[in-house]
Amino acid sequence: MSYLKLILKNPFRKKFKSILTISIITFIIVSIIFLSSLSASGMYTIDKSITTGGDFVVRANYTLFTENEFIFINESIVQEIESIDGVEKATPFKETYPEVGGEFYVAMDVTPYTLDDTGTKLIEGKFPSKNNEILIGKDVVKFLNKGIGDSIILKNKTYIVTGIFAGNFLMDANIFMLPEALNETSNYKEDLESIKLIVVHISNGSNIENIKNSVNNLHKGKIVAISNVNETGEYKVIYGLMETTANYLSFSAIIFGGLLVFYVMLSSINSRVRELGVLKAVGWSNKQIISMIVGESMVMSFMAWVIGVIISVLLIGYMFSTYFYFDVIWDIWIFLRTLAIVIIIGIIGCLYPAYKSSKISPIEALRY
Amino acid sequence: MSDIITMNGVTKTYENGNIKAVNGVDITIKEGDFVSIIGPSGSGKSTLLNMIGALDKPDYGHIKVANQDLLEGQNLHKFRAQKIGFIFQLHNLIPTLTVRENVEIPMYSQKINSKNMTKRSLELLDYMGLKNRTDNNITKLSGGERQRVAIARALINKPSIILADEPTGSLDSENSDKVLNLLKKLHKEQDVTLIIVTHDNEVANMAERIIKVKDGKIEE
Numbered sequence A: 001m002s003y004l005k006l007i008l009k010n011p012f013r014k015k016f017k018s019i020l021t022i023s024i025i026t027f028i029i030v031s032i033i034f035l036s037s038l039s040a041s042g043m044y045t046i047d048k049s050i051t052t053g054g055d056f057v058v059r060a061n062y063t064l065f066t067e068n069e070f071i072f073i074n075e076s077i078v079q080e081i082e083s084i085d086g087v088e089k090a091t092p093f094k095e096t097y098p099e100v101g102g103e104f105y106v107a108m109d110v111t112p113y114t115l116d117d118t119g120t121k122l123i124e125g126k127f128p129s130k131n132n133e134i135l136i137g138k139d140v141v142k143f144l145n146k147g148i149g150d151s152i153i154l155k156n157k158t159y160i161v162t163g164i165f166a167g168n169f170l171m172d173a174n175i176f177m178l179p180e181a182l183n184e185t186s187n188y189k190e191d192l193e194s195i196k197l198i199v200v201h202i203s204n205g206s207n208i209e210n211i212k213n214s215v216n217n218l219h220k221g222k223i224v225a226i227s228n229v230n231e232t233g234e235y236k237v238i239y240g241l242m243e244t245t246a247n248y249l250s251f252s253a254i255i256f257g258g259l260l261v262f263y264v265m266l267s268s269i270n271s272r273v274r275e276l277g278v279l280k281a282v283g284w285s286n287k288q289i290i291s292m293i294v295g296e297s298m299v300m301s302f303m304a305w306v307i308g309v310i311i312s313v314l315l316i317g318y319m320f321s322t323y324f325y326f327d328v329i330w331d332i333w334i335f336l337r338t339l340a341i342v343i344i345i346g347i348i349g350c351l352y353p354a355y356k357s358s359k360i361s362p363i364e365a366l367r368y
Numbered sequence B: 001m002s003d004i005i006t007m008n009g010v011t012k013t014y015e016n017g018n019i020k021a022v023n024g025v026d027i028t029i030k031e032g033d034f035v036s037i038i039g040p041s042g043s044g045k046s047t048l049l050n051m052i053g054a055l056d057k058p059d060y061g062h063i064k065v066a067n068q069d070l071l072e073g074q075n076l077h078k079f080r081a082q083k084i085g086f087i088f089q090l091h092n093l094i095p096t097l098t099v100r101e102n103v104e105i106p107m108y109s110q111k112i113n114s115k116n117m118t119k120r121s122l123e124l125l126d127y128m129g130l131k132n133r134t135d136n137n138i139t140k141l142s143g144g145e146r147q148r149v150a151i152a153r154a155l156i157n158k159p160s161i162i163l164a165d166e167p168t169g170s171l172d173s174e175n176s177d178k179v180l181n182l183l184k185k186l187h188k189e190q191d192v193t194l195i196i197v198t199h200d201n202e203v204a205n206m207a208e209r210i211i212k213v214k215d216g217k218i219e220e
């Protein structure tokens, strides 16, 4: 029998305790990997979509705004942006927020000429030609179970779906309609007069950071130029929170998992005093005894890691595409970090039990 | 034959010197001898044996076993692994392992690969008449069989001395005889020095030499 097999057998003598410990550590490992991957994948997916069809977008700085100040972003600001050196084109979009089936959707004014700027393409059907016709994003198709030819009621008016668009994570759950249709749908002055999103293209060779700075300086930071997810307030907060939670979990995993393994290992050696004495009597050195105890502790925490990684991979693979519509980012560091966590758990769990078992006197143990 | 064990003025006390478990003992035992140590309960037999096997250290005196000075204290685990085979009153086998795995346990302290381990343990178990029990769990064995496995474990590293502390103490007379006959056979065929602790006169009389112990002293 190999030494490894001997070590593998020992942790499972007290099956209930070991399996419970492994399950708890596995659960924590899965939570850490899941949250960290959710954060990484979410950030990646949003980062990829954030500029929609342009080089960057301009929005109100929500953190600075009170509600009625939205009206402040109007056509004249679009012109100010277009007159900045290096800006080729700035396309404004208005939005309104109709409710369908208890959920609020974003409806935008889009024309055949501005569709590209949303970062999406028509994947089915044709562009609306009348004010009672709309396009819906591919996620709306799933949410509402509607397709081309179906009607949808928005703010008491009935609209017919003429086409379906897709191609941008941030747009695919939206509804597109002609500008006049948007005016008819919306009854809020704010929705009608304020621009919610400006998609900006820059000319070849111009410096995007300089142009963004000029935009940010236009109105004392009330409008912000965004070309990556870190420049948005809200997403950064959400995913930052997940990251922080994952960090706290990692920390608690070490403490809690370490204590659990410690408890299981200690009770394991306490019930094996006699046996450890025999091992010494037949010639095992303290080093061998210690490495066996360390090995047993490592086997438990490492098994929790392997099972945790397998469960996480399956869970992430299934849930991210099914429920979050994210591109999955497999970040090797997330897995290595949890590996480091289980190694620390294994070490914390075995230090004292290993020391204690090396101190067992064989004669005392045999009298036990 | 040369002396394999020499003890000079060996004393072991407990409870701050109030209990003299072994009291100024001098013994020499020749290589290849079959010796029994007999005496009443509490007379210090086990303490004596444990000191020979380097499980315990004397407070005073000098012990030399198989050319190693046991007071030096270095690498005594190596000495135990290579020179000594212990057999206890209770078999002290590991319940979660099979017969063969239990026998292999002392070999982990030697540098032997697992293939050779298996070869050696199977040979030995065959010799011990346990050929068809090798992959059984210990818990499936009778008391006598367990003790035979324990003897195989003591022999696996080919020690020069077998120390048996009441090896038949927990067996019925039939199994006792089997174990004792096996030990006698081992002594004859394998040329090992055999020391059996007992308080049974019949067992003691099987030996070539009887050492009587009383109150920690020898009365040979």
Ligand SMILES: Nc1ncnc2c1ncn2[C@@H]1O[C@H](COP(=O)(O)OP(=O)(O)OP(=O)(O)O)[C@@H](O)[C@H]1O
Binding pocket: B014, B015, B019, B020, B021, B039, B040, B041, B042, B043, B044, B045, B046, B047, B048, B199
């Ligand atoms: N750890 C200890 N602490 C205190 N006293 C001890 C200890 N170990 C042994 N003794 C005492 O030393 C004496 C000798 O003990 P030992 O075990 O050697 O006797 P023994 O001859 O083997 O007896 P038995 O036949 O009952 O096994 C006894 O009086 C025992 O109580």
Ligand SMILES: [Mg+2]
Binding pocket: B045, B046, B047, B165
């Ligand atoms: Mg005794």
